[in-house]
Amino acid sequence: MEPLLKARNLVKRYGRVTALDQCDFDLMPGEILAVIGDNGAGKSTLIKALSGAVIPDAGTMWLDGAPIEFSSPNDARAKGIETVYQTLAMSPALSIADNMFMGRELRRPGFMGNWLRKLDHKAMEDFARKKLSDLGLMTIQNINQPVETLSGGQRQGVAVARAAAFGSRVIILDEPTAALGVKESRRVLELILDVRSRGIPIILISHNMPHVFEVADRIHIHRLGRRLCVVDPKDYTMSDAVAFMTGAKEPPADVLAA
Amino acid sequence: MSNAENFEDVVKSRRDEKVAEFDLIEKNVFHRLHSLLHRTPALVPLIVLVVACVVFGLINANFWRISTLSLIFQQIGIVGILGIAQSLVVLTAGIDLSVGAMAVLTSVIMGQFTFRYGLPAEVAIAIGLAAGTMMGAINGVLVARMRIPPFIVTLGTWQVFLATNYIYSANETIRSQDIEANAPALQFWGTAFNFAGARVTLAVVLLIVLVAIMAYVLRHTAWGRHVYAVGDDPEAAELAGVPRKRVLIQAYALAGFFCGIAGWVMIGRFGSVSPSASTGILGNIQAITAVVIGGISLLGGRGTIVGMFLGALIVGVFEMGLRMAGADAQWTYLLIGVLIIAAVAIDQWIRKVSS
Numbered sequence: 374m375e376p377l378l379k380a381r382n383l384v385k386r387y388g389r390v391t392a393l394d395q396c397d398f399d400l401m402p403g404e405i406l407a408v409i410g411d412n413g414a415g416k417s418t419l420i421k422a423l424s425g426a427v428i429p430d431a432g433t434m435w436l437d438g439a440p441i442e443f444s445s446p447n448d449a450r451a452k453g454i455e456t457v458y459q460t461l462a463m464s465p466a467l468s469i470a471d472n473m474f475m476g477r478e479l480r481r482p483g484f485m486g487n488w489l490r491k492l493d494h495k496a497m498e499d500f501a502r503k504k505l506s507d508l509g510l511m512t513i514q515n516i517n518q519p520v521e522t523l524s525g526g527q528r529q530g531v532a533v534a535r536a537a538a539f540g541s542r543v544i545i546l547d548e549p550t551a552a553l554g555v556k557e558s559r560r561v562l563e564l565i566l567d568v569r570s571r572g573i574p575i576i577l578i579s580h581n582m583p584h585v586f587e588v589a590d591r592i593h594i595h596r597l598g599r600r601l602c603v604v605d606p607k608d609y610t611m612s613d614a615v616a617f618m619t620g621a622k623e624p625p626a627d628v629l630a631a
Numbered sequence: 632m633s634n635a636e637n638f639e640d641v642v643k644s645r646r647d648e649k650v651a652e653f654d655l656i657e658k659n660v661f662h663r664l665h666s667l668l669h670r671t672p673a674l675v676p677l678i679v680l681v682v683a684c685v686v687f688g689l690i691n692a693n694f695w696r697i698s699t700l701s702l703i704f705q706q707i708g709i710v711g712i713l714g715i716a717q718s719l720v721v722l723t724a725g726i727d728l729s730v731g732a733m734a735v736l737t738s739v740i741m742g743q744f745t746f747r748y749g750l751p752a753e754v755a756i757a758i759g760l761a762a763g764t765m766m767g768a769i770n771g772v773l774v775a776r777m778r779i780p781p782f783i784v785t786l787g788t789w790q791v792f793l794a795t796n797y798i799y800s801a802n803e804t805i806r807s808q809d810i811e812a813n814a815p816a817l818q819f820w821g822t823a824f825n826f827a828g829a830r831v832t833l834a835v836v837l838l839i840v841l842v843a844i845m846a847y848v849l850r851h852t853a854w855g856r857h858v859y860a861v862g863d864d865p866e867a868a869e870l871a872g873v874p875r876k877r878v879l880i881q882a883y884a885l886a887g888f889f890c891g892i893a894g895w896v897m898i899g900r901f902g903s904v905s906p907s908a909s910t911g912i913l914g915n916i917q918a919i920t921a922v923v924i925g926g927i928s929l930l931g932g933r934g935t936i937v938g939m940f941l942g943a944l945i946v947g948v949f950e951m952g953l954r955m956a957g958a959d960a961q962w963t964y965l966l967i968g969v970l971i972i973a974a975v976a977i978d979q980w981i982r983k984v985s986s
């Protein structure tokens with residue numbers, strides 16, 4: 374089977390720091406791929422390259438076998454790749470609805486929308502409300518509440534809801550449960566499984582090994598800016614995975630990346 | 632006896648209850664006020680404006696005459712339009728020190744293109760507006776693409792535009808009579824009409840219409856939301872798919888366009904085209920004052936054009952009211968100074984949320 378999203382030899386340097394060092398990447402259709410690695414291993418940089426937020430210095434990427442080059446997150450979004458960034462990428466002073474539709478606002482039909490460019494606030498609010506209640510996040514009272522008045526977990530929930538609502542080809546989640554409580558984390562994991570059942574593959578970055586081993590079909594282990602190996606969670610234990618990613622143990626030759 | 636004691640006890644405990652309740656109410660009121668201001672920061676200048684109008688009206692009954700009010704509106708016409716320009720830039724978390732210089736230079740361009748090159752006034756006006764837009768775009772490109780801080784960029788272009796204005800015009804004033812005779816279109820916004828017994832100029836109508844248009848654009852169009860997002864958190868905006876640099880350049884360019892309109896309005900207001908008009912030097916400070924008093928945050932992303940408009944009105948009302956009360960003009964500056972600091976203090980408080 375051909376990977377849906379593929380990258381070879383990605384390089385990204387920040388001054389002296391090499392965040393991505395000849396990194397390879399493969400995402401198979403319909404799978405949940407977990408990406409794990411130490412702090413600073415380059416996981417966020419990798420997914421930023423895949424989502425257009427970082428332009429790699431070198432390397433090639435393919436979507437569905439066709440080479441792709443993104444110059445902004447919008448390019449990736451136009452191809453159906455949605456991302457929840459580690460920083461969440463939300464404007465604190467703007468409302469939940471504003472944030473969910475940032476960069477893809479809905480306009481009113483007819484003259485008001487076409488000629489006066491008037492936004493359809495109501496349609497956007499209704500949509501946002503629906504997506505949040507789907508995610509069980511309707512502890513949020515008011516969809517017009519500024520995002521800064523939400524708790525960290527609620528904010529993360531809104532970001533996840535945004536990605537899940539708009540992602541049509543690939544959904545990338547960079548530590549989506551980091552600020553969430555037990556119950557909310559469960560919801561997000563359920564959402565991830567739900568998205569996969571719709572046939573959309575997911576890239577999940579997480580430091581939470583039980584979560585990773587619970588939902589992942591394959592685990593991409595990232596170390597020192599590159600893919601060290603890809604393992605099947607059924608064949609290895611959590612402590613094996615942690616040992617590989619910290620360098621305490623060498624992965625066996627058959628899973629090592631070329 | 633025991634009854635009375637009981638009664639006292641009841642009173643005591645009641646009082647405690649009341650105190651606790653009052654505390655709760657007070658906290659609630661405080662919280663309510665906070666979230667209200669958080670949603671509509673323009674309420675603060677509105678309250679100040681109403682109070683000022685009432686007080687000045689009590690001091691001098693003539694204050695409430697429609698002719699006085701129309702005079703206030705005329706006096707804030709230019710500052711108000713420069714304030715719209717400034718608001719756009721400040722909402723993106725920038726600042727534009729060159730607004731006054733752009734206005735004067737465009738008014739000079741409109742005048743000189745008519746009188747030196749003999750172009751029809753309408754064409755000269757269009758060229759002036761285009762030049763204003765260009766100047767604004769230069770600011771925007773330097774801020775967005777060269778990543779130079781807005782304060783520095785516009786501190787530089789302020790001097791450059793102002794010097795260009797003097798050099799190009801040879802510091803020559805175009806007289807009012809000449810404009811009236813040969814190019815009345817330049818003075819268009821000075822045209823007066825009668826409204827409820829008071830003389831009102833078209834410039835006042837223009838200001839109100841422009842405020843309404845920009846309030847709509849910022850609230851009800853995607854571009855307006857993007858301006859707020861870019862000022863709020865530029866990185867987040869970019870990751871969320873807002874073309875940050877393009878929005879910045881557009882905001883500065885549009886600000887330049889509004890300065891061009893202000894330049895045109897200046898000709899109507901003063902009659903003549905004067906390269907040494909005080910707007911070139913003071914326009915930026917006046918516009919920033921209106922913006923700050925109007926509750927727009929200098930840190931970007933918060934506030935409204937309507938707030939700025941109220942801020943400009945407050946300045947006009949203070950000037951007029953104190954003059955009518957026979958106070959030294961310095962009192963105006965003193966009070967405006969206090970208002971500026973109070974406005975920023977309130978902005979800081981509004982920002983302290985979710986705690």
Ligand SMILES: Nc1ncnc2c1ncn2[C@@H]1O[C@H](COP(=O)(O)OP(=O)(O)OP(=O)(O)O)[C@@H](O)[C@H]1O
Nearest residue numbers: 387390391392410411412413414415416417418419
């Ligand atoms: N914008 C940047 N400028 C400079 N250095 C950066 C930048 N972004 C990332 N880096 C560096 O690149 C390296 C990889 O960072 P990255 O954020 O990709 O790690 P990570 O695997 O996501 O870590 P974490 O688990 O802590 O999120 C780090 O050394 C980091 O300091």
Ligand SMILES: [Mg+2]
Nearest residue numbers: 416417418459
């Ligand atoms: Mg990271």
